[in-house]
Amino acid sequence: MDLLEYQGKQYFARYGIPVSPGGVAVTPDEAVELAESLGYPVVVKAQVQVGGRGKAGGIKLAADAAEARAHATAILGMDIKGHLVRRVWVEHASDIAKEYYASFTLDRGAKAHLAMVSAKGGVDIEEVAVEDPGAIARLHVDPYEGFSEPQAWLLVEEAAIDEEARPGAVDVLLSLYRCFVEGDADLVEVNPLVLTPDGRVHALDAKVTLDDNAAFRHPEWAEYELTAELDDRERHARQVGLQYVGLDGFIGIIANGAGLAMSTCDVVNQVGGRPANFLDIGGGASAEVMANALEVINSDASVRSIFINIFGGITRGEDVANGIVTALSRVDIKIPMVIRLDGTNAEQGREILRTVESDMVITSPSMMDAARRAVALAGNEK
Ligand code: GDP
Ligand code: MN
Numbered sequence: 001m002d003l004l005e006y007q008g009k010q011y012f013a014r015y016g017i018p019v020s021p022g023g024v025a026v027t028p029d030e031a032v033e034l035a036e037s038l039g040y041p042v043v044v045k046a047q048v049q050v051g052g053r054g055k056a057g058g059i060k061l062a063a064d065a066a067e068a069r070a071h072a073t074a075i076l077g078m079d080i081k082g083h084l085v086r087r088v089w090v091e092h093a094s095d096i097a098k099e100y101y102a103s104f105t106l107d108r109g110a111k112a113h114l115a116m117v118s119a120k121g122g123v124d125i126e127e128v129a130v131e132d133p134g135a136i137a138r139l140h141v142d143p144y145e146g147f148s149e150p151q152a153w154l155l156v157e158e159a160a161i162d163e164e165a166r167p168g169a170v171d172v173l174l175s176l177y178r179c180f181v182e183g184d185a186d187l188v189e190v191n192p193l194v195l196t197p198d199g200r201v202h203a204l205d206a207k208v209t210l211d212d213n214a215a216f217r218h219p220e221w222a223e224y225e226l227t228a229e230l231d232d233r234e235r236h237a238r239q240v241g242l243q244y245v246g247l248d249g250f251i252g253i254i255a256n257g258a259g260l261a262m263s264t265c266d267v268v269n270q271v272g273g274r275p276a277n278f279l280d281i282g283g284g285a286s287a288e289v290m291a292n293a294l295e296v297i298n299s300d301a302s303v304r305s306i307f308i309n310i311f312g313g314i315t316r317g318e319d320v321a322n323g324i325v326t327a328l329s330r331v332d333i334k335i336p337m338v339i340r341l342d343g344t345n346a347e348q349g350r351e352i353l354r355t356v357e358s359d360m361v362i363t364s365p366s367m368m369d370a371a372r373r374a375v376a377l378a379g380n381e382k
Contacts, residue, residue: 001210004047004227006089008188008206015179017172017190018202022091031072032065034090040064041093044071048083049229051207052124056080061093083229094204099192100161101125102173103207104141104180106187113141113180115151115173117159122192135159147177168201169193184214233277233300240292242279249274251374252297252306252335254290256281256315264309267367273375276303283315287326294331304378306337307370317341317349325356336377339363340370 003011009019021038024047025031035042046058053059058080062068068090078085099122107114118136120128128135137159141147152173156166172193180188189207196202215221230238237244243258247265251273255261261280268275277297281289297303310320320341341349342365353363362377364370 001212001215001221001224001228002049003206003208003210003224004049004087004089005045005206006047007224007227008208009089009203011183011185011208012176012179012188012190012203012206015183016175017179018200019206020091020094020202020204022089024087025072025090026076026087028069028072028076031076031088031090032069035062035068036065038090038092040068042068042090043093044068044075045089045091046075046078046080046085047087047089048080048085050081050083053080058085087227094194094202095197096192096194096204097197098162098165098195099204100159100165100169100195101128101136101189101191102169102176102193103187103189103191104147104177104185105189107140110140113143113147113177115139115141115147115155115177117155117161117169117173119160119162121194125189125191141177143181146181147174149174162195164199165195165201168195168199172201172203179208183208184211184218185209186211233296236299237279237296240296242281242289242293242296244296245278246300247275247277248302249276250302250304250378252276252279252300252303253309254279254281254293254297254306255309256283256311256320260309260311264307264367264371267371268307268375271368271371271375273371273378276300283313286319287323287330290323291327291330294327294333298331298333298335303335305335305374306333307374308337308339309367309370310339310341310343312341312343312346312349315344317343317345317347318352319349321349321352325352328356328361333360336360336362338370338374338377340365340367342367 023034041063044060046053060071101118101121103116120135137155152170156169161169187209190203192204194204231246233246251268253264253275255264258280265275281293
C-alpha cells in the first residue's frame with residue numbers, strides 16, 4: 001500500500017526523521033487557517049499518489065493568506081496524471097541550499113535491502129539513473145546484519161553529499177533504515193532530502209510503500225485504507241476477500257494459487273492477449289468464492305472474455321466443477337469464457353462442466369489451448 005506524502009512524513013516522524021510542521025486541508029478555508037497558524041511562507045502541496053506533482057503545478061509557495069487561498073483553490077480538485085486532488089498538505093516552507101536523494105528498497109534479486117543516495121535530488125531519480133548513473137551511490141544491506149553508521153558514512157561520501165550536510169544525512173539514513181525495517185515498508189524514499197542555508201538536513205518529500213503482508217501486526221494502518229486509491233474493481237475484490245490486482249488488459253483471469261494465476265497471465269500474454277487482472281481464488285474454489293470472483297470480473301467493462309484456470313490438488317475436480325456450475329447460475333455472465341480444469345479428478349469435473357457448455361462456456365484440458373481460445377473469443381477491440 002502506498003502512502004500519501006503527509007502520511008509518509010508522519011510515518012517518518014515516528015522514527016525521528018526531521019520533517020517540516022504542517023497539516024492537512026480539504027478546503028481553501030482550512031488551508032488558510034493552517035497557513036496562519038504555521039506562519040508564512042508556506043508551501044501548499046497536492047496529496048496524490050503520483051510523483052512529479054511539482055512539475056504538474058501541484059506544489060506552490062505562498063507568502064501570505066491571499067496566496068495560500070489562491071493556491072489551495074487552484075490545487076484542490078486539480079487532476080494530476082489522472083489523480084483527483086482531494087486534499088492538500090500545508091507546511092511551513094523551507095529555505096533550500098541543496099536537494100539530495102535517499103532511499104531504501106528491496107532488491108529481491110540480490111536478496112538484500114538496497115540503499116541509494118545521491119547529491120542530485122529534487123529531480124526524477126529514474127532520469128538521473130539513466131543520464132548520470134555514477135551520481136547514485138548504492139549499497140546492498142544484509143537484512144540480518146542491518147545497516148550501520150560506517151555504511152551510512154560510506155554512502156554519503158561516495159554520493160559526494162556536501163561536507164556540512166553529512167552528519168545530518170547520516171542521521172536521516174540511520175532513522176530511515178529503522179523506519180524501513182521496523183515500519184515494515186517495501187520502499188522509503190526521500191526526494192528531496194534538503195540542506196537548509198542554516199545547515200539543517202530534513203525530508204521535504206516522503207514516499208512510503210508499506211508491505212501489505214505485515215498489515216496483521218499494524219492495526220494502526222487501518223486509517224490508510226480510507227485514503228487508499230484503489231480502483232473500483234480492487235475495492236470490490238477486497239470487500240469479498242479476493243487476492244486481486246487490476247491490470248489494463250481485456251482477458252479476465254481466475255486461477256487457483258498465486259503461481260498458477262501468474263503463469264496464466266504469462267500464457268495469455270504469450271498468445272497475444274492481455275490480462276485484465278490477476279486473481280487467485282486460493283485452494284478451496286468453492287461456489288461462493290467462484291461466484292464472487294466472477295462478479296468482480298463481470299463488473300469490469302474492459303473484460304471481453306474470461307479464462308478460468310483451475311488445477312485440482314487437494315480440492316477435487318468435481319468440487320471445483322460444481323462450484324463453477326453453481327456460480328454460473330448465480331451470476332449473469334454476458335461475456336464468453338473458457339474453463340481449463342486439470343489435476344485431481346479432472347475427468348469427473350469436466351463431465352460435470354459438460355452440462356453448462358455452450359457457445360459462451362467452453363472447456364479445454366490444456367492451458368495453452370484455453371488461453372488461445374480465450375484470446376480468440378475476446379475478438380478485436382470495438
Ligand atoms: P514532487 O514533485 O511530487 O516530487 O514533490 P516534492 O515534494 O518533491 O516537491 C517538488 C519540489 O518543490 C521540490 O524539489 C522543491 O524544489 C520544491 N519545494 C517543495 N517544498 C518546498 C519548500 O518548503 N520550500 C521551497 N523553497 N521549495 C519547496
Ligand atoms: Mn519529490
